[in-house]
């Protein structure tokens with residue numbers, strides 16, 4: 001009995017406690033609710049207005065409210081148009097867009113575009129014959145190089161990716177310097193330390209190429225920012241492929257350049273492929289130009305096989321980039337006619353017919369040649385004579401480069417540290433001991449003795 005009564009008391013106590021705690025929780029919740037209601041009500045009391053007149057106040061967006069659920073289409077305008085000046089037969093479409101370049105300038109464009117072609121052919125064959133280790137051709141993209149390079153000032157800084165040899169050629173890099181770099185001989189400005197096609201020239205304001213994709217993009221933004229702070233009449237141009245535009249560095253670079261208001265031209269060579277990856281696997285939006293508005297950049301898409309269109313777009317972008325301190329994005333549509341590099345065989349992922357179309361029907365060199373011929377500036381005889389002369393010049397330079405000594409092996413150890421570290425000194429000594437010991441395997445007479 002006593003046990004039952006104790007149990008019943010405990011039960012009563014437990015129920016009382018449970019009830020009390022529920023009451024406390026309810027009270028707390030109602031206080032919270034009251035507080036919240038009070039805050040909401042107080043806002044309403046402070047700012048009574050008509051909801052149809054409401055404007056978004058969010059920092060970072062300038063837009064209207066809408067009351068219909070609608071997702072924005074990725075291609076807000078149906079395909080960004082492609083600006084061109086000439087048609088495929090070299091006729092000027094709209095006379096107001098004719099850059100009216102002199103005969104001398106146009107012939108220089110043509111000479112550079114075709115010389116690049118000839119140099120590519122000989123260096124490509126050199127690699128196939130085992131004379132150099134690697135090469136990348138520029139076939140089909142000559143118009144993007146020469147048109148943009150011609151629109152710049154010599155003191156503008158150039159950051160390239162690797163397929164812009166024509167830009168460097170236009171700025172005055174000699175055939176000897178190209179060959180010296182690819183042959184890594186004693187005349188190479190890079191002292192034989194880089195893979196072929198990794199050119200650089202301090203005198204020509206062309207920053208040395210580096211292999212990891214897109215690293216040049218944030219570097220170019222930094223250089224443009226420094227130039228802006230110096231307040232001098234100078235711009236930076238940064239070349240990259242549509243594949244490199246997928247790298248994180250590209251996005252960081254675009255945003256920094258827009259927010260820091262840098263005098264910079266982003267020049268994307270959209271050549272259809274990133275090695276074997278075609279553009280339809282590279283992005284889902286409307287190419288690279290479509291990204292410009294997202295970053296608040298002025299953007300244009302041009303026909304990269306029309307050297308005048310590239311020239312006009314780059315010239316105007318350069319003028320405004322410097323005058324207004326802001327970046328511009330140019331997407332030059334073109335086609336990579338050659339393999340990606342000598343390490344690639346593009347027949348594994350694209351048809352011969354596709355390549356032939358661009359080679360035969362829509363080529364930047366033939367388009368310019370049509371233009372020159374229609375003005376009476378260029379004949380079949382001129383073409384034959386120039387092809388013969390340019391091939392001969394390239395062959396002479398190539399033979400000279402091949403015979404030249406290799407750089408002094410000492411240069412392997414210099415230029416990184418002002419003073420050589422103990423570890424490096426040890427490595428250097430051990431290398432030279434080894435070479436001395438097995439000198440029959442090391443043709444040291446082929447190496448330069450001077451270290452400069």
Ligand SMILES: Cc1ncc(C[n+]2csc(CCOP(=O)(O)OP(=O)(O)O)c2C)c(N)n1
Nearest residue numbers: 163211212213241242243244271273274275
């Ligand atoms: C960070 C990095 N990833 C991958 C590579 C290997 N790679 C070298 S070139 C290349 C394709 C680049 O294509 P694109 O930017 O379109 O330039 P294109 O070769 O067409 O001129 C790739 C993936 C690399 N060099 N660096």
Ligand SMILES: [Mg+2]
Nearest residue numbers: 241242273274
């Ligand atoms: Mg590409």
